[in-house]
Amino acid sequence: MKYKLKFINFRPYEYELLQKKLDKLGKTQYITDDLSFLTIFKKVNHPVYYKIDFFNPTGKTKSEKNKSKNIFYDPYLDKCYEPIYNKKGMYVFVGDHPIQDLVKWDKKTDFINDKTKLKNLNAFMISLFVTFFFIIVSFYAMNIDTFLSYGITIVYAGFLFACITAIYRTFCNLFYTNKFQKKLQDVHNKFSISKLNHLRKIYMIAVLLCIFLITGGMIEDTLNAKTFDPYQHNLLLLEDLGIEGQTELSTQSHSSFTVPHSYSSLEISEDNTILYIKEYQLHSTKSAKKLISDFEKQPDLYLCTSVQNKNNVLYGYHEAELTTLIIQNKNSVILISFDFQINEKQIKTAIQFYSH
DSSP states (O other), rough: OOOOEEEEEGGGGGHHHHHHHHHHHHHHEEEEEEOOOOEEEOOOSSSSEEEEOOOOOOOSSSSHHHHHHHHHHHHHHHHHHHEEEEEEEEEEESSSOOOOOOGGGGHHHHOOOOOHHHHHHHHHHHHHHHHHHHHHHHHOOOOOOOOHHHHHHHHHHHHHHHHHHHHHHHHHHHHHHHHHHHHHHHHTOOHHHHHHHHHHHHHHHHHHHEEEEEEEHHHHHHHOBOOOTTTOOOOOGGGGGOSSSEEEEEEEEEEEESEEEEEEEEHHHHHOOOOEEEEEEOSSSSHHHHHHHHHHHOOGTTTTTTEEEEEEEEEETTTTTTEEEEEEEEEEEEEEESSSSHHHHHHHHHHHHHOO
C-alpha cells in the first residue's frame, strides 16, 4: 500500500490552487477521508475526484445551522460524494466518479462578509504589533550574554523571520480575500492565479526557512556548549587565591558571531565558597573597551548596585560589599564574582592573573 503525506493549508481565495493540487492527487488515484493541515493520502485502484464548494451556515441556533448545512450537503450526498474538509467556509467533497460542477456561484456573492474581512484585518494588525513588540523588547533586553552561541543567534533570526512571514501572509489574506469578494460579486473582477501561486510559493519557502533556522539553531546551540579544563584555558581557581580544600568545578565555553569565544566557570568549595568567572574574547580591543564602558554604566548586568573604576579595573559592589572584579586585557573582558570577603592580596592575585 502506497501513501503520500501532504500539507493542506489553503484559504478560500486559493481554492483554485487547492483544486489543482487535489486533481493531481485524484488522477494518480490517491484518496483521503479526512483532509486536514497534515493529510495522509492512500493509493487506491481507481481515479478519485474532488470538488470544492463554499457555504456559511445560516440560522440563529446550532440546530438551524446544522439543518442549513445538511441542505447544502444534499446535492453532493445524492451524487455519492462525501464531505472531507470544512475550514473558513470552504468545503471539499470526494467521490469515485466525475460529476458536474455543483457550485451555485450566483448565490455566493455574500460568502465573504464584513466579519471575515474584520478577522483578516485584525490578524494583520496583530502580526504587525507582535513583530514590532518583539523587536523593541529584544532590543532593550539584549546584552553581551544574549548571543553567546551561533545557534541562539540563528534561532533569534528564525523567530524574527517568522514574524515577518506572518505579516506577509496576513496581508495576502487581507488583500486577496477582498479581491475574492469582488470576484464573487462580479465575474469580471478576476485576479491572476499564476501570481497567487507565486506568492504562495514565497510563503511556503519562508515557512520552511523559519523552521530550518529555529530547529537548526536550537541544535547548534546545544552542540555549541563545550566543557574545558584549566589546562586547556587559563582559569583562576580558589586555590590560586589561597583557599585550600576540595572543590567542585564546572565549566562551559561557547562560540558565536558577536563573541568569538566565551568561557565561564563555577567553582564551589566544601564550605560553599563560590567563585564564578566569565571571560569574553571579543573581535577587537575597541569592542572590549565598549563592553567595559557598558559594564561601568550598568552594574545591574552583573548583579551589583554600584561600581568604581580603579586603575582601569571595575570594582562591583552589592550595597557596600565588594562582589565583582572586571578586568580588560586587550580584546578580552574577564568578570570575576565571589561570595566571600576578598582581601587586598587576593584582589591583586586575581588582577595579575588576568593581566599578563
